[in-house]
Amino acid sequence: MQRLRYSYHMQLNFEEPVREHHFKLRCFPSSDERQKIFNEYINIYPTHFSSAEKDSFGNMCIYGAANQTHDHFSVDVKGEAEININGQLKVEAYKAGIFKYETNLTKAGNNIREFHRTLEPSALYTSNFERAKYFMNVLYDEFSYVQGVTGIFTTGEEAFTIRSGVCQDYAHILLALCRLERIPCRYVAGMIPGEGATHAWTEIYDEGKWRLLDPTHNRECDDTYIKISSGRDAQDCSINQGVFYGGGRQRQEVKVIAEKV
Amino acid sequence: MINEELYEHSESVNELLARYGVKFGIYKNGVFHEQLFPFDMIPRVIEKDEFEFLERGLKQRVKALNEFINDIYHDKKIITDGVVAEEFIYSGSGYLVQCDGISPPKNIFTHIAGIDLVQSKNGEWFILEDNLRVPSGASYPMIARELCRRSFPEEFEKYHVEDNRNYAEILSRTMSYVNTGGLSVILTPGRFNAAYFEHSYLAERTGARLVTCEDLIVDDEHLYFIDYSGKRERISDEYLDPVNFNRESLIGIPHIFDIYSKGNVALINAPGNGVADDKGIYYFVPAMIKYYLGEEPILNNAPTYLPYYDKDKQYVLENFDKLVIKDVAEAGGYGVTFGNKLSKQEKENFIALIKSEPRRFIAQEVIDFIDIDIYDNGQAVPRKADLRAFVLMSDEPVVWKSGLTRFSRNPDSFIVNSSQGGGFKDTWVMKE
Structure with missing residues (x-):
C-alpha cells in the first residue's frame, strides 16, 4: 500500500479568442478496487455548465461548455491516492472480450507482424501474462525512448517502423503484439512519481484478473501507479476532446506532479 | 384488368410526384445529384393471409434483434454461450463501444426496422437484409398512395386495399412511447442528404419539427430546440440519422450522446444498433430467434x-x-x-x-425471385422486385400494412437499389 499526492494541470492557450467551446475531459483519477482517492480538488475554467459521468469503460468524465469568449482554458486536478495494486477482484471473461481485437492505433501492420514471426512460439508460455512479459522484454530491446518523433495520432505500427517513441507508443505496440494472439489487453493512462507529463502502461487479462505491465520501463507496475483511465487504446483515454468557434492556433501546456506521501 | 385501369393514370401521378419533389439524392464521384424516383403504377399485391404470415415472421425477427442488441451492450450472454462468434461483434464496424452499458428509454433499440424480403418463384419468402440504422423509404409508397387516391378517388375505393396512410400515426406512437418528456423532432442533415424528402415529409405528417444540428443545443443535462425568437424548448425525443452521428469528433450536436447515456433524450434509432444489421451478423439471426425467444424462425434467411x-x-x-x-x-x-x-x-x-x-x-x-410487371413505354414487362417491410417498435412491434417495393429497370439485373437506378411501386395489402 502506498499513498501519493498528485496534481494535474492542463492549459489551452488560443491565439485568437474562442467561444461556444464544448469540452469533454477525462483526467480524473477515481476510486476503484486498487486505488482510493482522497481530498480531491477539481477546477475547470471558464465554464458555463459542466456535468460528470462515467464512460463505457468506467472512466470518470466531465463534459460541459464555455460559451463566453475566452483565450485560455484550464483544468486543475489535485488529490491523494492510496494504492494497492493487487487489490483487484475477479473480472468475468466476457467483459474482457472487446479488448482482444485491434483498433486503428493498435493494428499490427507488416512491420509488427514480421517482428512477431521472429519471436519464440506462444506454446513456450503458460499464461497470457508470461507471454505479454516476454513481448515487453523483446520490445524493450528493440525500441528506443525518443521524444518528439511521434504524436498522439501515431499508430503502434508507425512507431514500430521507426523503432522509437514515447510511453504511448510502447503501450500500443505491446497491445498490438498481444492482440495478434487474441490476448485481451488494455491501455492505461495515468501518473507515476516525478514531474512532467502523464504516463501510459498496459493491463493484460490473465485468469480473471487484469495484471499490469509498464513497457516503457520494462517492469511490472507497483503501488506508485495512479490510474486515470483505461480503454482499448490512447484514443479511448483521450484527456480532452473539444469543439469551439474561432481560435487560430492553440498551444497546450501540461504539468503533472506526483510524489509519495 | 386493374393494371390497365391504373396505367391510364400513370402520367398524372408521376407528374404530381415530380411536383411534390419526390426525389432522392445520390453522390457519384463526389458530386451530389438529385433524381426523381421512378414510380410504376402496377402495385405489388399481397393477399390478406399471406401478409398475416409475413407479419408474424417479421415481428418475431425484430423482437429477437432488439433482444440481441440489448444483450450485446449488457450481459453478452449470446457470446458466452457460443451462439454468435465474438469476432463478428467486436471487429464489425456496427459495434459502438461507447454504447456499452447504456439502456435507452424502454430498452428499445430497433424503433424502425426495414426488413428486405424477396419471394422466390415457388412462393417462399426469404429475408435478404435487416436494416436497423433508420432505414428510409416509407414515405415513397405513402405519398404515391396519397396521390393515386387524389387522382382517381372513386376507382380506388373498390380495390379493398388496407389504407397505408397510417404510417405517420404508427411513427408518432413509436416516438411518444420513448419520449422522456419533451418535444419530438426529426433531425435532418439537411437539403443535401439522400433522404431529405423523406425527413421533411415525415415531419409534416407526424407533426414533429424538422430540425438540423444548428437548431439543437445541449445545455447542462438536457437537449433544447432554439426557435426563431431565440427561446429554448426542451427536447426529449429525436429522430437521428446515426450515419451522420460521429461522436468521436463531436461533430453534430456536442454532448447529445452524453445526455443520451443519462437517459435524458431518446434517439431513434438507438446508436450502436448497427451491430445487428451487419451482413455477417445476419447469418446468426435464425439462431438468435431460437436463443432469445425459444421459437423456430417463421421467415427464413436466404x-x-x-x-x-x-x-x-x-x-x-x-x-x-x-x-x-x-x-x-x-x-x-x-x-x-x-x-x-x-x-x-x-x-x-x-x-x-x-x-x-x-x-x-x-x-x-442466388434466389430466383419472382418478377412483377412494370410498364415500360406502355408495355407490361416483367422485372425483379423486392419488398422492404417496415416494423416499428413501441410496446409491441407493429408491421405497417404496406411497404416499399423496389424493382430493377434493367431486365438482366437482380439489384433493385434506388442508388443503382431502380424504381418503386406501391405495396397493396388486401383487406379480404
Whole structure:
C-alpha cells in the first residue's frame, strides 16, 4: 500500500479568442478496487455548465461548455491516492472480450507482424501474462525512448517502423503484439512519481484478473501507479476532446506532479 | 384488368410526384445529384393471409434483434454461450463501444426496422437484409398512395386495399412511447442528404419539427430546440440519422450522446444498433430467434455461408459459380459479386481475397425471385422486385400494412437499389 499526492494541470492557450467551446475531459483519477482517492480538488475554467459521468469503460468524465469568449482554458486536478495494486477482484471473461481485437492505433501492420514471426512460439508460455512479459522484454530491446518523433495520432505500427517513441507508443505496440494472439489487453493512462507529463502502461487479462505491465520501463507496475483511465487504446483515454468557434492556433501546456506521501 | 385501369393514370401521378419533389439524392464521384424516383403504377399485391404470415415472421425477427442488441451492450450472454462468434461483434464496424452499458428509454433499440424480403418463384419468402440504422423509404409508397387516391378517388375505393396512410400515426406512437418528456423532432442533415424528402415529409405528417444540428443545443443535462425568437424548448425525443452521428469528433450536436447515456433524450434509432444489421451478423439471426425467444424462425434467411467457418469456406470455394458474394462492409447494392459473372482471372483473385480476409464476406445462394410487371413505354414487362417491410417498435412491434417495393429497370439485373437506378411501386395489402 502506498499513498501519493498528485496534481494535474492542463492549459489551452488560443491565439485568437474562442467561444461556444464544448469540452469533454477525462483526467480524473477515481476510486476503484486498487486505488482510493482522497481530498480531491477539481477546477475547470471558464465554464458555463459542466456535468460528470462515467464512460463505457468506467472512466470518470466531465463534459460541459464555455460559451463566453475566452483565450485560455484550464483544468486543475489535485488529490491523494492510496494504492494497492493487487487489490483487484475477479473480472468475468466476457467483459474482457472487446479488448482482444485491434483498433486503428493498435493494428499490427507488416512491420509488427514480421517482428512477431521472429519471436519464440506462444506454446513456450503458460499464461497470457508470461507471454505479454516476454513481448515487453523483446520490445524493450528493440525500441528506443525518443521524444518528439511521434504524436498522439501515431499508430503502434508507425512507431514500430521507426523503432522509437514515447510511453504511448510502447503501450500500443505491446497491445498490438498481444492482440495478434487474441490476448485481451488494455491501455492505461495515468501518473507515476516525478514531474512532467502523464504516463501510459498496459493491463493484460490473465485468469480473471487484469495484471499490469509498464513497457516503457520494462517492469511490472507497483503501488506508485495512479490510474486515470483505461480503454482499448490512447484514443479511448483521450484527456480532452473539444469543439469551439474561432481560435487560430492553440498551444497546450501540461504539468503533472506526483510524489509519495 | 386493374393494371390497365391504373396505367391510364400513370402520367398524372408521376407528374404530381415530380411536383411534390419526390426525389432522392445520390453522390457519384463526389458530386451530389438529385433524381426523381421512378414510380410504376402496377402495385405489388399481397393477399390478406399471406401478409398475416409475413407479419408474424417479421415481428418475431425484430423482437429477437432488439433482444440481441440489448444483450450485446449488457450481459453478452449470446457470446458466452457460443451462439454468435465474438469476432463478428467486436471487429464489425456496427459495434459502438461507447454504447456499452447504456439502456435507452424502454430498452428499445430497433424503433424502425426495414426488413428486405424477396419471394422466390415457388412462393417462399426469404429475408435478404435487416436494416436497423433508420432505414428510409416509407414515405415513397405513402405519398404515391396519397396521390393515386387524389387522382382517381372513386376507382380506388373498390380495390379493398388496407389504407397505408397510417404510417405517420404508427411513427408518432413509436416516438411518444420513448419520449422522456419533451418535444419530438426529426433531425435532418439537411437539403443535401439522400433522404431529405423523406425527413421533411415525415415531419409534416407526424407533426414533429424538422430540425438540423444548428437548431439543437445541449445545455447542462438536457437537449433544447432554439426557435426563431431565440427561446429554448426542451427536447426529449429525436429522430437521428446515426450515419451522420460521429461522436468521436463531436461533430453534430456536442454532448447529445452524453445526455443520451443519462437517459435524458431518446434517439431513434438507438446508436450502436448497427451491430445487428451487419451482413455477417445476419447469418446468426435464425439462431438468435431460437436463443432469445425459444421459437423456430417463421421467415427464413436466404441460405447463407460464412467463409469464416472452414466448413462454409469449403462449400463457397466448391460452389463459387452459383453463389452471390457480398462484402459485409458495403451497402446500397455495392460490393455484390455474382460468382458466375467473373472472368477466370477475376475469380482467382477473388478467391484469394476470400481466403486472406474470410471475415469480410458472406456468400448466398442466388434466389430466383419472382418478377412483377412494370410498364415500360406502355408495355407490361416483367422485372425483379423486392419488398422492404417496415416494423416499428413501441410496446409491441407493429408491421405497417404496406411497404416499399423496389424493382430493377434493367431486365438482366437482380439489384433493385434506388442508388443503382431502380424504381418503386406501391405495396397493396388486401383487406379480404
